[in-house]
Amino acid sequence: MTKQVYKFGGSSLSSAKRYHAVANICQQLAYGDAIVVSAAGKTTDTLVRLWSCYHNQDHKGVGEVIALLKDHQCALVSELLGDKSEVYAHFIDDINAISQRAGCAELEQAWLLAHGELWSARLLAHYLNKQGVAATHFDSRKLFVVAQNNLKHQENTARCQALKSDQLNVVTGFIASDEVGNTVTLGRNGSDYSATLLGKYINASSVTIWTDTQGVYSTDPRKVEKAVKYNKISQQQAQQLARLGNPVLHAKTLTPLKDSDIKLVVRSSYDSHSDGTQVVANEQAKAKRFLTTLASVDVFQLTHNNKDSIRELSIILQHPLQPLEVEGNTLLLVPSQFGEQVASYYLQDAVLIESNVSGVAIVSEAGSESQLLESAKALLEKQSMTLRGAWSQNGFAILLGDQLLESDTLSLLHEELITAKQELAVIVAGIGNVGEVFLSQLNDQLARLNTLLPVKLVGLLRSSTSLLNGQGIELATASANFKNNAKASSPEQIIEFIKELDYGHKVVIDITASESFSKLYPEFALHDCHIISANKYAGTAELNWYENLRRLQTEKNLLWRYNTSVGAGLPINFALKDLQNSGDKITKISGVFSGTLSWLGANYSLDKKFSDLVEQARELGFTEPDPREDLSGRDVQRKLLILARELGLSLELDDIELSAWMPNELAEGSWQDALAKRELLDTFVEELALDAQREGNTLRYVAELDTTTSPITAKVGLKAVAPSAAVATLTPGDNIFVINSVWYADNALIIQGPGAGREVTAAGVHSDLYWLCHKLSE
Numbered sequence: 001m002t003k004q005v006y007k008f009g010g011s012s013l014s015s016a017k018r019y020h021a022v023a024n025i026c027q028q029l030a031y032g033d034a035i036v037v038s039a040a041g042k043t044t045d046t047l048v049r050l051w052s053c054y055h056n057q058d059h060k061g062v063g064e065v066i067a068l069l070k071d072h073q074c075a076l077v078s079e080l081l082g083d084k085s086e087v088y089a090h091f092i093d094d095i096n097a098i099s100q101r102a103g104c105a106e107l108e109q110a111w112l113l114a115h116g117e118l119w120s121a122r123l124l125a126h127y128l129n130k131q132g133v134a135a136t137h138f139d140s141r142k143l144f145v146v147a148q149n150n151l152k153h154q155e156n157t158a159r160c161q162a163l164k165s166d167q168l169n170v171v172t173g174f175i176a177s178d179e180v181g182n183t184v185t186l187g188r189n190g191s192d193y194s195a196t197l198l199g200k201y202i203n204a205s206s207v208t209i210w211t212d213t214q215g216v217y218s219t220d221p222r223k224v225e226k227a228v229k230y231n232k233i234s235q236q237q238a239q240q241l242a243r244l245g246n247p248v249l250h251a252k253t254l255t256p257l258k259d260s261d262i263k264l265v266v267r268s269s270y271d272s273h274s275d276g277t278q279v280v281a282n283e284q285a286k287a288k289r290f291l292t293t294l295a296s297v298d299v300f301q302l303t304h305n306n307k308d309s310i311r312e313l314s315i316i317l318q319h320p321l322q323p324l325e326v327e328g329n330t331l332l333l334v335p336s337q338f339g340e341q342v343a344s345y346y347l348q349d350a351v352l353i354e355s356n357v358s359g360v361a362i363v364s365e366a367g368s369e370s371q372l373l374e375s376a377k378a379l380l381e382k383q384s385m386t387l388r389g390a391w392s393q394n395g396f397a398i399l400l401g402d403q404l405l406e407s408d409t410l411s412l413l414h415e416e417l418i419t420a421k422q423e424l425a426v427i428v429a430g431i432g433n434v435g436e437v438f439l440s441q442l443n444d445q446l447a448r449l450n451t452l453l454p455v456k457l458v459g460l461l462r463s464s465t466s467l468l469n470g471q472g473i474e475l476a477t478a479s480a481n482f483k484n485n486a487k488a489s490s491p492e493q494i495i496e497f498i499k500e501l502d503y504g505h506k507v508v509i510d511i512t513a514s515e516s517f518s519k520l521y522p523e524f525a526l527h528d529c530h531i532i533s534a535n536k537y538a539g540t541a542e543l544n545w546y547e548n549l550r551r552l553q554t555e556k557n558l559l560w561r562y563n564t565s566v567g568a569g570l571p572i573n574f575a576l577k578d579l580q581n582s583g584d585k586i587t588k589i590s591g592v593f594s595g596t597l598s599w600l601g602a603n604y605s606l607d608k609k610f611s612d613l614v615e616q617a618r619e620l621g622f623t624e625p626d627p628r629e630d631l632s633g634r635d636v637q638r639k640l641l642i643l644a645r646e647l648g649l650s651l652e653l654d655d656i657e658l659s660a661w662m663p664n665e666l667a668e669g670s671w672q673d674a675l676a677k678r679e680l681l682d683t684f685v686e687e688l689a690l691d692a693q694r695e696g697n698t699l700r701y702v703a704e705l706d707t708t709t710s711p712i713t714a715k716v717g718l719k720a721v722a723p724s725a726a727v728a729t730l731t732p733g734d735n736i737f738v739i740n741s742v743w744y745a746d747n748a749l750i751i752q753g754p755g756a757g758r759e760v761t762a763a764g765v766h767s768d769l770y771w772l773c774h775k776l777s778e
């Protein structure tokens with residue numbers, strides 16, 4: 001079975017609450033998997049302070065820092081395992097040993113620093129045991145051996161076979177040993193490095209770095225609100241970012257994965273449901289664009305290009321260096337903190353040409369860097385920034401000036417150069433009545449949508465078959481392609497396909513009438529998918545589920561449009577939102593909300609069979625796939641609930657009173673079963689119509705929501721109305737929405753027009769898609 005490695009950083013283990021969250025994640029892992037841990041919270045910094053006090057013979061400082069360490073760890077262990085636990089006693093022994101060595105001037109730096117990771121591994125393994133999970137902690141000094149600064153990969157691979165297959169293996173990050181067993185550390189960000197090394201040694205299928213950021217973003221999300229989290233990036237671009245100093249991934253971390261199929265994933269332990277970013281083999285991810293700030297950089301010109309010297313210097317500085325070839329010269333960009341070391345390494349072979357400059361690097365798809373450089377130059381000059389240097393090279397461009405870029409300038413660059421024109425992947429679910437027309441209209445709409453952002457159809461779904469192609473499906477031949485090539489597929493396969501889609505934006509367009517499909521919406525949201533629905537099930541689902549979905553979408557900045565779920569193409573949801581956004585308060589909504597029932601009401605007369613008309617409405621594409629959804633009033637009830645929730649009312653479906661336009665006996669079985677008993681329907685409708693006629697009235701199926709009554713009035717049902725009433729004189733198939741509000745109190749706002757039908761509904765879905773593209777391109 002393939003193993004996986006998970007690494008938790010210091011912030012993920014900073015408190016008992018965070019340990020608990022980590023343990024919850026670990027509960028999902030498989031025995032045999034490995035968990036690499038860093039020192040909890042700021043423990044390594046505290047140990048470094050302790051070392052510094054010791055080194056400076058500051059005995060008082062040593063005592064104070066040891067007390068600090070003790071407070072933090074004792075609190076953690078007590079809260080998780082109690083102060084009578086074995087781990088607590090072990091920790092006290094360690095602290096005593098540290099104090100004793102410090103007192104006898106026998107402290108060693110690496111041995112001291114190793115304790116942070118040792119404490120984390122021991123505590124997590126025991127805490128997992130307490131939760132009923134079999135777990136053992138491992139001291140990585142027994143797994144990773146270094147000789148003359150080089151890891152002994154072959155020996156280490158053999159040593160790592162000691163990990164247990166029937167338990168979780170909690171391994172210390174950051175530390176290794178030399179050939180005689182002395183502690184050595186793996187340097188800055190050593191725990192990430194330990195995790196990828198271990199991944200390589202145990203031939204893991206993936207290494208997941210759990211951290212406090214959601215993944216790798218197009219730029220720093222703390223500075224640029226619209227920073228985009230990428231789902232996949234290539235190893236090559238990750239390396240490039242690391243060389244340019246991006247703080248999320250470090251070049252060293254990536255080295256063990258080079259040329260391997262091991263997937264690296266960056267995820268947030270604060271949001272364990274979110275997918276994070278995968279760093280995959282180069283051919284498995286499209287090139288992305290990134291903007292990364294460069295703060296305080298020195299630029300050296302080397303007298304000759306010597307790759308070995310650059311490599312050696314990178315190792316000495318423990319920092320990857322990015323050389324630039326400019327008109328036959330080699331420039332070296334280094335953080336200013338290393339300036340002196342670089343100067344003394346190269347002596348007369350390097351000339352400092354810029355000192356302490358700042359700016360940005362743009363990482364992009366190869367071939368676009370020089371054009372991006374020119375655009376960025378123009379933008380920065382408009383912002384009155386004086387450039388001290390601007391260069392581009394295969395896959396990246398660098399611009400340096402005197403000051404660090406402010407958030408607003410970064411946002412501008414980001415908007416103009418990074419996220420502009422990110423592709424939208426479209427998955428269409430449902431190619432029936434409405435879906436088929438939607439697809440044929442999409443062919444014509446594409447040019448318009450492409451002016452906003454590139455749109456690609458990547459999936460077509462029916463109830464049990466699908467056509468999926470992440471590269472894109474040719475629209476002109478999509479229907480025929482589906483007929484010939486669609487394959488059987490399960491919801492799990494669809495979700496996996498969506499999860500793996502490597503696009504800036506994704507949308508599922510739900511033109512099914514399937515409740516089970518609507519239940520997948522939270523999964524779509526988890527995989528960063530926007531949703532457009534003609535389907536009414538999610539909008540009328542149980543309140544708790546609905547609100548959780550809404551919350552998830554809001555947290556993830558995802559959009560959900562469902563204008564056609566009420567009034568087909570009529571802009572009813574837009575109107576309600578608009579009124580509310582302008583400060584109005586809607587008090588009542590009433591009218592005829594069903595195209596089918598409107599058409600049936602207008603066309604029915606006592607000389608006709610109602611069931612024949614229902615069949616006709618079905619053929620016209622007005623009805624729900626099962627027309628009883630219309631005749632039972634359930635469809636109208638759903639529409640009224642969607643509108644009520646749009647007004648902020650927390651109603652459930654059954655809070656809306658309903659009377660049906662069909663007898664209960666038809667509810668059982670399929671529509672075909674019901675049709676076999678059609679005379680029951682015809683008699684039922686005829687009797688009601690006769691009653692109304694006797695009073696000089698006619699029957700219409702109406703909906704009413706009145707928020708001014710107590711309790712709120714919410715009902716749908718048949719109403720006998722005068723033949724001259726507005727609801728009775730509608731063109732067959734039309735809907736009418738009568739909206740009263742504070743501003744439209746006496747003279748209602750009326751929206752009227754076709755409320756069902758293939759073309760208008762498909763066009764309404766296009767209106768939502770256009771709106772989405774517009775929003776995403778802003």
Ligand SMILES: NC(=O)C1=CN([C@@H]2O[C@H](COP(=O)(O)OP(=O)(O)OC[C@H]3O[C@@H](n4cnc5c(N)ncnc54)[C@H](OP(=O)(O)O)[C@@H]3O)[C@@H](O)[C@H]2O)C=CC1
Nearest residue numbers: 430431432433434462463512513514517534535625756757
């Ligand atoms: N008709 C209208 O005027 C209006 C319709 N709507 C809404 O539009 C939606 C579609 O209506 P309509 O086109 O008439 O319905 P159809 O029955 O004609 O088409 C439904 C489509 O959805 C597919 N489907 C069903 N279940 C699933 C599933 N689990 N996963 C993927 N695909 C699935 C069906 O595939 P298969 O054939 O394989 O089962 C079929 O292609 C409904 O929700 C309806 O309420 C909204 C406004 C107006």
Ligand SMILES: N[C@@H](CC=O)C(=O)O
Nearest residue numbers: 594595596623624756
């Ligand atoms: N059955 C519905 C179709 C649209 O929602 C109607 O007739 O209104």
